[in-house]
Amino acid sequence: DIQVTQYPSTLSGYVGDRVTMSCRASESISRMLAWYQQKPGKAPKLLIYEASKLEDGVPSRFSGSGSGTEFTLTISSLQPDDFATYHCQDYGSYSRKFGQGTRVEIK
Amino acid sequence: EVQLLESGGGLVQPGESLRLSCAASGFIFGNHAVHWVRQTPGQGLEWVSGISGSGRNTFSADFVKGRFTTSRDTSKNIFYLHMSSLRVEDTAIYFCAKMRGLVINDPFDVWGQGTLVIVS
Numbered sequence: 001d002i003q004v005t006q007y008p009s010t011l012s013g014y015v016g017d018r019v020t021m022s023c024r025a026s027e028s029i030s031r032m033l034a035w036y037q038q039k040p041g042k043a044p045k046l047l048i049y050e051a052s053k054l055e056d057g058v059p060s061r062f063s064g065s066g067s068g069t070e071f072t073l074t075i076s077s078l079q080p081d082d083f084a085t086y087h088c089q090d091y092g093s094y095s096r097k098f099g100q101g102t103r104v105e106i107k
Numbered sequence: 108e109v110q111l112l113e114s115g116g117g118l119v120q121p122g123e124s125l126r127l128s129c130a131a132s133g134f135i136f137g138n139h140a141v142h143w144v145r146q147t148p149g150q151g152l153e154w155v156s157g158i159s160g161s162g163r164n165t166f167s168a169d170f171v172k173g174r175f176t177t178s179r180d181t182s183k184n185i186f187y188l189h190m191s192s193l194r195v196e197d198t199a200i201y202f203c204a205k206m207r208g209l210v211i212n213d214p215f216d217v218w219g220q221g222t223l224v225i226v227s
Contacts, residue, residue: 032212034214036214043204043218043219043221045218046216049207049213087152089152089214091212091214095154096154096212097154098151098152098153099151
């Protein structure tokens with residue numbers, strides 16, 4: 001069973017900062033990785049799929065990269081609306097594993 | 108607009124059964140798989156079960172096989188998660204989520220608001 005690990009678990013930043021978070025799969029998943037944003041009490045929202053493709057309507061300050069086992073999500077200029085928890089997901093495997101999440105907090 | 112709306116959550120005792128519903132609208136039923144994902148309070152997301160767009164194939168995580176099954180009623184546009192032999196560790200918010208594309212492996216692009224199941 002492929003395991004998915006996100007790091008760091010918490011990230012602090014100021015509005016305007018460039019922040020990067022990572023996701024690692026225990027074996028290669030090609031580019032079948034998605035990133036979701038979740039705010040408290042809400043459902044996750046799809047941001048990026050196929051590692052780097054931006055979902056319709058998602059601001060261009062979000063970008064994804066990587067393939068195989070290492071992936072990153074970057075927010076180029078942190079905005080007040082971006083403070084949330086971000087989850088990665090390996091959707092290519094049967095178990096469709098999610099990472100444990102990275103919470104982005106205001107510094 | 109594509110929408111999913113869950114219902115059916117509640118408080119049950121260990122060993123009991125519960126059926127969750129997910130009312131779907133705004134997309135062609137037979138084109139997209141719908142899955143169930145749960146989230147324990149303060150914890151991460153965990154895929155539970157799903158049904159293909161055709162309805163011919165169902166999928167379940169190992170930890171719920173034999174206990175949970177997914178079905179759908181095309182006449183009502185409703186998906187169901189049938190849960191039996193519930194355990195304390197099944198306590199979670201359960202979301203239904205639509206698969207983005209038409210292939211068997213795609214991310215989830217539309218989610219319901221979730222329904223809380225407490226097993227105690």
